[in-house]
Amino acid sequence: MESSFDDLSLFVSLVRAGSLVSLSQREGVPLATISRRLKKLEQRLGVTLIYRSAWRFQLSQAGEAYYQAFAQRMDDWDNALQQLQQQNHELSGPLTLSASSTLSIGPLRPVLRDFVCAYPDIELNMLLTNQIIDLQAKQVDLAVRIGPQADSGLTQQRLGQVSTGLFIGQGLAQTLRQAGTLPEHPRELHEQRLIVFEHIPVWRMSDGAQQMELRPKPATQVSNIVMASELVASDMGIALLPFSEMGPALAAGQVEPLLPNWRGPMRDIFAVWPDGKLLTARARRLRDFLRERMALMPELQGQMPVVEGR
Structure with missing residues (x-):
C-alpha cells in the first residue's frame, strides 16, 4: 500500500x-x-x-x-x-531566448549585447529567427515576438510597439523636389518607383483623419528588410518600412521620412513564454531588462527614431 x-x-x-x-x-x-x-x-x-x-x-x-x-x-x-x-x-546558469532575427540584429542588438555584458554568469542561448518555433519543443525560456499570439497556450506581456512609415533616399528626394514631383499624398505614390517588403504587400496608412489602402506595384520586391532599407538608402525607390529598422540610415543622413504625417498600423511587441511555466530569475531579469531598455527607444514605442544633431 x-x-x-x-x-x-x-x-x-x-x-x-x-x-x-x-x-x-x-x-x-x-x-x-x-x-x-x-x-x-x-x-x-x-x-x-x-x-x-x-x-x-x-x-x-x-x-x-x-x-x-x-x-x-x-x-x-x-x-x-x-x-x-x-x-x-540565481542570476546564473542557462537561459534560452527566441527572438525575431530582424529585431535582434537591428534595434535590439545593443540591448542584448549589454545584457550579456551585465550578466556574464548567465549562459544566454539566442535562437534568432523570423519563423515561429515551438517554444516547448525547443525548451525556450522566453521569446520576443511581434503581434498578438494566437496560441492560447502562451503567456504574453507587452514590451513595446512598432509602426511603419514611408522613407525615401536623400538623393532621390532632392531630385524629385527639384522636378516638383515629390509626392504630397499617398495617392501620388503610384507614379514613383516603389520598393515592397514582401511582409507588407498592402500599404494601409492613416494621417489620423483619413485612411488609405494602397496595393503598390513594386519596382523591386524583397523578402529581407535590411535589403529593403539598403535599396531605399541607395535612392532606388520609396518604401513603407518599420521605424525600428531605419535609425542607422536616418542617422547617416541617407534617408528621410516621406509624408511623415501618414503612418502604417502599429503592432505590439510581446515577451512570450509557455502558459503555466514559472519563469526563472534569469528569464524574469531578461524580460524586465528588455522592457526597461525598450521604453527608452522611441522606435520601439511606435515613434520615429530620434536622430541626434538633426
Missing part, C-alpha cells in the same frame, strides 16, 4: 526530532495533527512505527526499517529541491 510523500517526510522528521512535542514546536504544526497523521500512516501500513506515550518514544523494528529505507531518499529529495530553488533564484 502506498504512503503519501508528505507522510513519509513527516515520519522522517519526527524520528529526527525525537518526540511529537519537539516536532510540533519546531515546525509550528499542532501536536494533534502530527499524532493523527502518524496514526493514519501506521494504519495504511498495518504496523506500529513508533511506540509512544507520555514517557516513551521509541522506534519499533518496523519503524527502524522504514526509517532506514526512506531517510536518505528524503535527504536526496530535499537537496535536489534546494538546488533547484537556488538555481531558479
Whole structure:
C-alpha cells in the first residue's frame, strides 16, 4: 500500500526530532495533527512505527526499517529541491531566448549585447529567427515576438510597439523636389518607383483623419528588410518600412521620412513564454531588462527614431 510523500517526510522528521512535542514546536504544526497523521500512516501500513506515550518514544523494528529505507531518499529529495530553488533564484546558469532575427540584429542588438555584458554568469542561448518555433519543443525560456499570439497556450506581456512609415533616399528626394514631383499624398505614390517588403504587400496608412489602402506595384520586391532599407538608402525607390529598422540610415543622413504625417498600423511587441511555466530569475531579469531598455527607444514605442544633431 502506498504512503503519501508528505507522510513519509513527516515520519522522517519526527524520528529526527525525537518526540511529537519537539516536532510540533519546531515546525509550528499542532501536536494533534502530527499524532493523527502518524496514526493514519501506521494504519495504511498495518504496523506500529513508533511506540509512544507520555514517557516513551521509541522506534519499533518496523519503524527502524522504514526509517532506514526512506531517510536518505528524503535527504536526496530535499537537496535536489534546494538546488533547484537556488538555481531558479540565481542570476546564473542557462537561459534560452527566441527572438525575431530582424529585431535582434537591428534595434535590439545593443540591448542584448549589454545584457550579456551585465550578466556574464548567465549562459544566454539566442535562437534568432523570423519563423515561429515551438517554444516547448525547443525548451525556450522566453521569446520576443511581434503581434498578438494566437496560441492560447502562451503567456504574453507587452514590451513595446512598432509602426511603419514611408522613407525615401536623400538623393532621390532632392531630385524629385527639384522636378516638383515629390509626392504630397499617398495617392501620388503610384507614379514613383516603389520598393515592397514582401511582409507588407498592402500599404494601409492613416494621417489620423483619413485612411488609405494602397496595393503598390513594386519596382523591386524583397523578402529581407535590411535589403529593403539598403535599396531605399541607395535612392532606388520609396518604401513603407518599420521605424525600428531605419535609425542607422536616418542617422547617416541617407534617408528621410516621406509624408511623415501618414503612418502604417502599429503592432505590439510581446515577451512570450509557455502558459503555466514559472519563469526563472534569469528569464524574469531578461524580460524586465528588455522592457526597461525598450521604453527608452522611441522606435520601439511606435515613434520615429530620434536622430541626434538633426
